[in-house]
Amino acid sequence: MGEPIIQTRGLTINFGGQTAVDHVTLDILPKTFTSIIGPNGAGKTTFFNLISGLLKPSEGNVIFKGQDITAMPSEARVKLGMGRCFQITNVFPQLTALENVRLAVQAKSGVNSIFKHYLKYSELQDRAMEMLKKVNLSDKANSLALNLAHGDKRKLEIAIVLALEPEVLLLDEPTAGMSLEEVPIILDLLAKIKKEGQHTIMLVEHKMDMVLSLSDEIVVLFNGGLLEKGNPEDIMKNEQVQKAYLGGMS
């Protein structure tokens, strides 16, 4: 497996006297699937925000591919190979699905001319269409993102992030707010991405069946701190985890 691709060293953030993430030290190995679980308010999303650069830590470091990126702005982290989906769907509402993905492809390609029509870069269009196909959204290519069904918006966001060809994929509750029928589609999609073996995936998710079936490793956060880390079987057997997790859930 080699060197860890993401490392956090004593990562901590305080919000007005409250410690949302508390000295988390973690190694993520390349091409693994790691799920982060924990009760509401455990600091999962905040942890993602620290890794992706939306928040700056009060203490500690984030290391990506051996480079300390603690002070790096989020757009530079994306350029280094980090893609992120948000808990609340985060797309460009007034643009078509295709254009949403095309922009991501454009960002990746570095095309930034100011005088040639954007449609003349047909290679960007083709690549964007490929990504939409991958998430089974090619029939909606010309729909405005805001008109898509909730599940389709999530798929669109995954397509946007995949178009960045990131080494690390951060997925924050991709099934949040989805109807029961829509969940298996995302599950299949994630299984497919995992099978391709191109990405290191980090997932925040509440649906335990999904976490258990996909993860190589599970990280449990509790009150901002790292409670436990291990393979799915061990985590399920762990008494401390059961107590904290189930206790916190009720």
Place this chain on the structure above:
Amino acid sequence: MDIFVNLTIAGLSTGMMYYLLSSGLSLIYGLMGVLNFAHGSVFMYGAYAGVLVFGLTGSFTFGIIAAIVVGAIVGYTMERLVISRVYGQHLAQILLTTGLMLVLNELIKIPFGSNILPAFQPEALQSSWQIGEIVIVKYRIFLIIIGLVVATILNAVMAKTKLGMTVRAGVQNPEMVQVLGINIKKVFSFVFILGSALSALGGILMAPALGAINPEIGLMYQMTGFMVVVIGGMGSLTGTLFSSLLVGLASSYTAYVYPDAATAVIVIVMIVVLLIKPSGLFGKGAE
């Protein structure tokens, strides 16, 4: 020495008026993210209402009350009728408050025209004290005292009352307040009414110091108000007070040495602050 004292008093009193104007701007922005471009118009309406009622009744106290009432009503009406429709949409908010500013600034011209309206000091405060070489204008001292009283009350409300604590929590973390299940609509209306009333109070108190008012003073003072909150830090009342006094003093001293440069000096201070600490002197860290 006497000049220095007088300039300081003038600067502090003007600064206090900036505080009355800017504290509302800062709170409204901090809590709701609304950059209110009609805030200066409320300041101007306060000035007109106060001057008018003072002229009719001969009582400056009634003038002040009238200004506060008019400010609160205008603020509440704007918030309920227009701004509440676009919470969360920053662009639409600025567009709409700008529209309100245009309409309010033109409406005032229907009864009053666009010419100046003289504004007088209340008789009791017209004279001045003389201490040796130093002449102290009573009205200026009055303004400083009022400013201090308002700042103290405002701080107490924010620190001690439940409503105030909610507002402070909301400025710190707007999403949190929504989650807490507090009736956020009422809190928003309250802050809008409070901010507008303070702005209008600033208007009537400033009018006699200016000697005359016209519809343009709204945008003029609002511009200074913006610079005050940018320097002090959006959402911080302490920052707003500090920055108001800083701006008041800086423009007072500059105006004495080189009157034309007063605005330029404030702009330069703002540029320096933006370069060094973009979120303002007392603002919460970078976004």
Place this chain on the structure above:
Amino acid sequence: MQQIKTVAPSVRKSLMNNWMLQIIIVVILAVIPFITGRPTQNMLILIFCMSVFAMSYDILLGYTGVISFGHAMFFGIGAYGISIYLANAKATMGNILLATLIALAVSMIISVFIGFLSLRVKNTYYAMITLAFAQVGVILAEKARHITNGYDGMTFRVSSVLMNKMLFYYIALGFLVLSFIFMWKFTTSPTGRVLVAIRENEQRAKFIGFNTLRYKIISTVVAGAMASLAGSMYAIHMRFVSTSVLGVAKTIDALLATVIGGMGNLYGAILGTGIVNFAGEYLSKLAKVHPIFERWYIIFGLLYILIVLFAPQGVIGLIKKITNKIAAKSVKR
């Protein structure tokens, strides 16, 4: 791949239709001087210049989602560039061109500075800080009375070729057409699409790797440059410049025109400028009938508020809706 092939032609087709319409409009405008009098011609020249100004404002407001209250500053730099230079130098074509270019460079440098200063904090800061800078601009121009003659304004001569209003009408029309083509190309380029992405969702734009600050500054520079050119053309047309070209009111004219006409498509800014100027002219004439019409600006203010609340696409959006309905009906038949 099939999908892509159906995308491109449909886009191309709608572009074709637009081009046809545009050519018709330009032809009509080109014929107008032969059928109307001097006042209408002068009015139209003014509208051409102000349309370019409004379109440049649309790049900020409609495309990037950034509001400026000091955009007139760049217009004013363009105008004063011409007036100050020509008041002190011979009015040759070379000098006029030189003055325009100097003003253009100054505008671009200032827009980079203001953009960097405010946009790295928040987009709303741009609104406040441009207002402050514009105010400083007005004060500077007022205080430099010996050069600018302040609010009373300065007059100057332009080369005799440009005094021919018939010819200048076509120059101004050409300026409008070229400016439109330039800005249209800019807004449909990959860079222009990033601006739209920023308007739609700046956080997502950052999280696909765009340095949004850099793009926003590009937007302010292009907008500032075009505003400066519009100001220069305006000055050549008026042969008179006063501090009012720098004021907030000038910026608000562009804001009203863009919002009323329709944001984010350039046509709206042109249409809006036409509406605001012609309606303004008409309403202020009514002021002679009844003094209440002296306050005609209220009508624009209210119209503007209603449009922001209920028809954010502006008049262009309403026209599109109506034509779509008609088209849908005719298809049914």
